[in-house]
Amino acid sequence: MQALIVDDEPMQIQGLVRHIDWEALGYEQPLTAQSGEEAMAILAATHVDVLITDVSMPGMTGIELLAKCKSDYPKLQAMQTVMISGYDEFEFVQEAIHLGAKAYVLKPIKTDELEAKLAAFRDSLEKKNHIEQETSKLREKMTESYEVLQEHYVKDLIEGSIQSDELLESWCRLLDLPSENWQATLFLFGYDRLFLSNPHDAKERIMLSEGLIKCVKMGLSEFAGTYIGKTGADEVAVILLNASPADRVKLEKQLSFIQDILKEQYNASVTVGVSRECQTWSEIPLLYKEIKHMMASARMAGYGQILYFDHVEMNEYHDFRLYEEYFPEILKLLDSGESEKAVVYFNHAYEMLLAQKPVSFSYVQAFGMGLISELIRKLKRTKETDAEMNILMWQRMIDCTDVEEIRTVVMAFLAQYIQLKQKEQTVQQHNLIQRVARYLEEHLEANVTVKQLAEQFHLNSSYLSVLFKKEMGRTISDFVQEARMNKAKELLRDPNIKVYEVSEQVGFQTAAYFTFLFKKLTGTTPQEFRDYYYEE
Structure with missing residues (x-):
């Protein structure tokens, strides 16, 4: 080096x-x-x-x-x-x-x-x-056909398409797998952000999808007994068979490394779910649904996590009460402007419905109609409803013949609801950020943190940061820095205020750093600025 x-x-x-x-x-x-x-x-x-x-x-x-x-x-x-x-x-x-x-x-x-x-x-x-x-x-050792076989095998296992011992035996011969004495763990890698920067750009979707599986394969390539395949455009599953405790520990250390590479190369946050261990291939579909449930729940607290499934998670998965917990949370997220999380939450609730065996079509349809009813009721309260649109949505729901059609209809209505609410929120956000900006300008000497600012205006700190940059075209720290410099220039025009006093009044802890930053941004020291002003 x-x-x-x-x-x-x-x-x-x-x-x-x-x-x-x-x-x-x-x-x-x-x-x-x-x-x-x-x-x-x-x-x-x-x-x-x-x-x-x-x-x-x-x-x-x-x-x-x-x-x-x-x-x-x-x-x-x-x-x-x-x-x-x-x-x-x-x-x-x-x-x-x-x-x-x-x-x-x-x-x-x-x-x-x-x-x-x-x-x-x-x-x-x-x-x-x-x-x-x-x-x-x-890449030199593996043929493309072997990778395709491996992906199909993983997908078939997770979807429950391998319904007989004979079919499993056939897969074992193709991939040289153990036909018995299974000890399997499922690792699931999923992008956290549901919406792409341009959802209609096929190239971007393909790039992110291929990038995810490429990084997972790269990070886990040295481990024997790993079988990797896509389970969706934004998701990759890894089945680990008969690994020693030492190998499993080594593999788990690579999970954060894969997350870092995806963040660096694609600016994408990824959550990783690690299942409980199972002894038979027929349990793999259940492991997948359990991890999906766990990951969707954990994303409400934050993205980019590594999660391990345990008995507590299993009990929550089976005992979760759908209507009492999910409807209020979906509506709450929509009201607070967190539409992306609301959609993630809806999909999680829907997966919970489908995890119940046997799946009741009538119950799933009632769930969809119940959520749409709640959204229509909220729109009527704000007088932002379209009766014709609502009737059409009801008709589409009644005409559904399978559970995935119901999901599609509800997702379409959610998208329309979000669009209507965003129009209302745009005006509210503009007024809010103007108030935040005035507060910052009036408290430059206080060194207010983003967390304190968020508490002052009763907002989530991350949400406030995003709103501020969207409205003002710069981050909160950049805005404060510019406001401090402007205030400093104004104070420096008064010869009775010393430079160190100016530094304190605009929120700098030391005059040395104030001088350093002032010169960096203006090209002159504070004293030079003052001298030039009076020469003028």
Whole structure:
């Protein structure tokens, strides 16, 4: 691996070059630069794995160097960065982490501390390279026909299409599977976001679907006894057969790695469900329904989780009371503007209905009609109902002949309901965000967090962040930063207010960081700005 050390103090550079055992850590002799500008020239011409840079340098600072790497050079996005500074100030740490720094070391540098971070960077890169190499070998060994057979096998097992021992035996011969002594665990990987950025873009749907199964295969390629297949456009299942406890532990460590790769490559959040262990192939369809139930419930608390099914989950799955719990929650989510979660919740409730054996068509139809009735009643209260649309929806429901038709009709009505409610919410959201913006401008010195802001306006913090950016075109932190700078410029025009007092009044904990950020954003220090204003 190749490191680059950037520091305006030659003695500091020489100390790091001499006192760190680069070869033992798996690094080439490090490159060096004494300014940000010199470092950029090296980075443009040479591959660098790790950047070690001082924060405070004349000209281009370490933070500005990292920001330029991030904004102007896509090839440097994977580069690991260690920031070094004599300033023990939280604002500098926060800015460095925001720009992607992976480690922060204070002067005087402890050699063993820096060496530990360099070793961790090396291990991370080696692991990624190893997986890429193993994936390449796997692709060479496996034929396309074998992958297709494996996917069909997984799908048939989960759907319950393997109805006889003879058919199972046939699959065992095709894939060289054990025909008895089963110990099977099901792993289910599913995208959390139901709606795509463009739901009518077939290319995007295919890319995400193929990306999911590709990443799962890549992450689990080294484990024997894994059988992988799609169970839907947004879902991949893995059946693990007869694994030793040690192999299972190793496999489970890969789950978060797969999640990270999908987040990095596709900007997609994935939840992973891990089933209980079963002893017969006929239990696989039940494992699948149990995990679907667990994942849908867990998504109400957040996305990107790794979930393990247990006896408590099993009892909840069988004892869950549909009408009493799901109707109110679906309506609540719709009222709060969380339409995506409402649709996920509806699909979970529907899967619960279908899990009951035998499935009662009349009961499923009554469930669909009951939910539509509740939605129509709410629309009438807000005078946003269309009688003709409602009659047509009722007729479509009555004409349904199977449970999937009922799901389609309810989903269509949900989409129409959401569209009507969004028109109403747009006006409300505009007024709300204007109030939030005024509150922030009036409390710049208070350093209000997003959580405190959300509590002040009785909102979920994540929901508030999304609404604010949608309405204002920038994040809350960017808005506050701009408002602080504007207020600071206004205060600096008063010669009776000292610079450190301006810093305090606009919410900075230290005058040093205020000066640093003011110069970064305006090109002048606060004092230079004030002097120029009075010269004018």
